[in-house]
Amino acid sequence: MTAELLAGIRVVEMTEVWAGPMAGSFLGDLGADVIKVESFPRNSMTRPLVAGLGAGEGEGPPYERSGIHHLSNRNKRNLTLNVRCESGAEALHRLLASADVFFEGYSAGTVERIGFGWDVLRARHPRLSYIAMPGWGAEGPYRGYVTLGSGLDSASGHTAVRGYPDRPMEDTPPIYHSDATGALTLVFAAITALLRREQTGEGSSVDLSQIEAMTWQLPGLFAEWTMNRRLPERLGNRDPHIVPHGCYRAAGGEAGPDDSWVVLAAEDDRQWAALASAAGNPEWAADGHPWATVPGRLGARDAIDGALREFAQSDTAEAIAERVQAAGAIAAPVIAPWSVLSDPQHAARQWLQTVEHPHAGVKVFAGFPWRIAPDASSWDRTCGLVGEHNAEVLGELGYSGPEIAALRQEGVIGEAYGEG
Amino acid sequence: MEQPLAGIRAIEVGGTLAAAAATKTVSDFGADVVKVEPPGGASMRRLPPFPDDAPGLERGAFHVALDTGKRSVVLDVETPSGREVLARLGATADLVVLDAPPEAAERLLTALERCEPAPNTVVLTPHGLEEPLSGRVEDDLSLFAASSRMRHHSITGEEPLRYAPQAATVQWGATAAAAGIAAVWGRRQDGRARRIEVAGVDALLGNVDTWFLIWQFVGAEMPRQGGQSKLAYPAGGYRCADGYVTFAASNEPFFSRLCGGIGHPELTADPRFASPLVKAEHWADFMTYLGPWLESRTRDEVFTTLQAHGVMVAPILDVSEVVQDRQALARGSFVEVGTPEGGTATVAGPPFRLPEAWEARAAPRLGEHTVEVMDALGYSRSEQVALFRAGATG
Known part of the structure; x- marks a missing residue:
């Protein structure tokens, strides 16, 4: 059974890379009819034209086999459209006339320049809501700027605190956290716009800045400055007020003989007693021991970390975590990608999704971020092929077979990239 | 104009950071969010930093920023009396977000699903309600490790690192918010209440900024060589x-x-x-x-x-x-909000902008609205004194 939370809602997505496409998939997972309008004839950024740029093994064009692209493009239909030409723009308008929500992730001003600004949209489609989700938002001095999630992470203050405490900034890995938070925010924004339409009868325009969508999620970081005029430090895995709280090298494990790690933490005396007992040293938590109290542990951080490094070296990451968790303290192995496949919890909950794709073959995907009952999300559509639903969607919009063929002939739509 | 979520009621139970993060945006866009706190106060009130490093239940940065506009009711839902109050509250709600260990969560769900009408429920647990891992206790660090995202945040052979403290947990809460508001919309359309489980590991692994699927497609782990790629540059x-x-x-x-x-x-x-x-x-x-x-x-x-x-x-x-960046200043990306102690604090503004839709109001003091909410639920003052004296409310 497919989730029906958003049944009857049609969403048009015109986005690339991760934040927008993932949002489109989430809306599809929740039951909306999501139509992805994909760039044509230019290939999407996540669809490489040549093998070797992240494309997996398999048959057919490399751009149908990109893991980066597959990750965020399930549960939607795919329409390629050159919206920069008149007949393509008209097709998009006909699509939008049938839609409740239209969202796009291009740099601010782009869709306006091609004739899809809010003034045009609200005049032609009064019940349509429009969400722009550029990196820095639709308005402001950075209007028109371009970025990926790694740039937003940098401009948000997050990159400055993430790296190794003892290494230069050049060694801090780029991350794309804002894509994850941006996708979730888009889902919330779309439903908020629907609720607003219930009040007013009209669609609305939403300005979603991906950097702002992430910033509110880091209140502790900002409060160091706004509350206490301190710059947050690079802490690594350390917590200034919790000892122990760290990541320790284990004696091998599923992540490999030289790169297996286990995190251990004890937030209070009870968890500390559990950890001490799992480590075979219950006396660490006995009354009178210098490590038995919170202030005592705070003052003995290096010694405790040393003792736990030794403990972690006594077994695999998985075995250490198992033992500490059984005693009642916080512990987890640092999971490598291949361990996701053998994770007993994912198996017990049947969470992973095995999906067959005509070009990418059989792949196991991470499951849905939520489990809904009674109408559960289901993987109804795997990642769409380029233009896979052109005829279907255009047919629903009233285009005849010959008209669709003419659009294809003119290069307004297409089912392949990089030709002609 | 009314805020877009006006008329919607959400109940937050458990006092954790993930639960508070789940209802923050719901509150700021106009819903009535009742924060049900255990007698000692929500655990997320204890998260630093605090002004001048002087700790207190009303002063923590996470409470000040994420509990904006909520009403605080102290209720011991571990007791039958407390659960009965919760059930009455649940019958008035569109959405209940709860974070509790599996057994306690099942008890609360049973109470809530008997409500007439039943609300949507969102249950937060680190690993879901099933064995073998449901009993594990996790924090922001271990959840991130278990999600596989920590591994990629490292240089090969060196210690994997978390993100900023609590970033993973708040993302988990934001996942519950997205699913929860979808359920609110769905119930308004078709009258059906949903039960939604949001496991922390699922929320973190079932989104982007993850590399598990890429590993399968590419057939090898992505290089972990630090910040600068000297292969694909800059x-x-x-x-x-x-x-x-x-x-x-x-x-x-x-x-x-x-x-x-x-x-x-x-x-x-x-x-x-x-x-x-x-x-x-x-x-x-x-x-x-x-x-x-x-x-x-x-x-x-x-x-x-x-x-x-x-x-x-x-x-x-x-x-x-x-906070001084010219884009942030031009947009008003940071705003002043009242604090429970009567001062003001600077917090992040709206996650997205819709006219007359978002407003951050001061976070509540612990138990500030217990009597008000109990009155509205129809408890006599005599019953309220009795519940208070028994420790079921506060």
Whole structure:
């Protein structure tokens, strides 16, 4: 059974890379009819034209086999459209006339320049809501700027605190956290716009800045400055007020003989007693021991970390975590990608999704971020092929077979990239 | 105009950070959020930092920023009396978000699903309600490790790192918010209440910024060589005159735009940099052009000059710079909000903008609204005194 939370809602997505496409998939997972309008004839950024740029093994064009692209493009239909030409723009308008929500992730001003600004949209489609989700938002001095999630992470203050405490900034890995938070925010924004339409009868325009969508999620970081005029430090895995709280090298494990790690933490005396007992040293938590109290542990951080490094070296990451968790303290192995496949919890909950794709073959995907009952999300559509639903969607919009063929002939739509 | 979520009621149970994060946006867009706290107060009230490092249940940064506009009711839902109050409250709600260990969560769900009408429920647990891992206790660090995202945030062979403290947990809460508001919409359309489980590991692994699927497609783990890729460049952090910028300009059209932006358009056609495979051997050569250009310019000059050429580049800022950033100032990305102690604090503004839709109001004091909510539920003052004296309310 497919989730029906958003049944009857049609969403048009015109986005690339991760934040927008993932949002489109989430809306599809929740039951909306999501139509992805994909760039044509230019290939999407996540669809490489040549093998070797992240494309997996398999048959057919490399751009149908990109893991980066597959990750965020399930549960939607795919329409390629050159919206920069008149007949393509008209097709998009006909699509939008049938839609409740239209969202796009291009740099601010782009869709306006091609004739899809809010003034045009609200005049032609009064019940349509429009969400722009550029990196820095639709308005402001950075209007028109371009970025990926790694740039937003940098401009948000997050990159400055993430790296190794003892290494230069050049060694801090780029991350794309804002894509994850941006996708979730888009889902919330779309439903908020629907609720607003219930009040007013009209669609609305939403300005979603991906950097702002992430910033509110880091209140502790900002409060160091706004509350206490301190710059947050690079802490690594350390917590200034919790000892122990760290990541320790284990004696091998599923992540490999030289790169297996286990995190251990004890937030209070009870968890500390559990950890001490799992480590075979219950006396660490006995009354009178210098490590038995919170202030005592705070003052003995290096010694405790040393003792736990030794403990972690006594077994695999998985075995250490198992033992500490059984005693009642916080512990987890640092999971490598291949361990996701053998994770007993994912198996017990049947969470992973095995999906067959005509070009990418059989792949196991991470499951849905939520489990809904009674109408559960289901993987109804795997990642769409380029233009896979052109005829279907255009047919629903009233285009005849010959008209669709003419659009294809003119290069307004297409089912392949990089030709002609 | 009314706020878009006006008339919606959400109940938050459990007092954890994930639960508070789940209802924050719901509250700020106009819903009535009742924060049900255990007698000792929500655990997330204890999260630092605190003003002047003086701790207190009303002063923590997470409470001040994430409990905005909520009403606080103290209720011991571990007791039958407390659960009965919760059930009456649940019957008035569109959405109940609860975070509790599996057994306690099942008890609460049973009570809530008997409500007439039954609300949507969102249950937060680290691993779900099933064995074998449902009994595990996790925190922000271990959840991140278990999700596989921590592994990628490292240099091969070195200690994997978490993100900023609590970033993973708040993302988990935001996942519950998205599913929860969808359920609210769904129930308004078809009258059906949903039960939604949001496991922390699922929320973190079942989104982007993850590399499990990429590993399958590529057949190998993505390189973990730190910030700068010397194969596909420029990407990652690069030093300039007064700090660092982050590039994402290794692919076309961005690489060509960058070459033009630094005054070397001819590099686009240079055989050393022409194809991804050849380019991987000439990072040092490329730096003879890019390095001096960056070192003679500030982050802001690099940022504005190259953005004018359409290059994906951004400055690496610290939080003091972020709150003064001209884009943030122009948009009002940070706002003043009242605090439970009667002062004000600076917090992040709306996650998205819709006219007359978002407002952050002061977070509540512990138990500030217990009597008000109990009155509205129809408990007599005599019953309220009895429940209070028994420790079921506070």
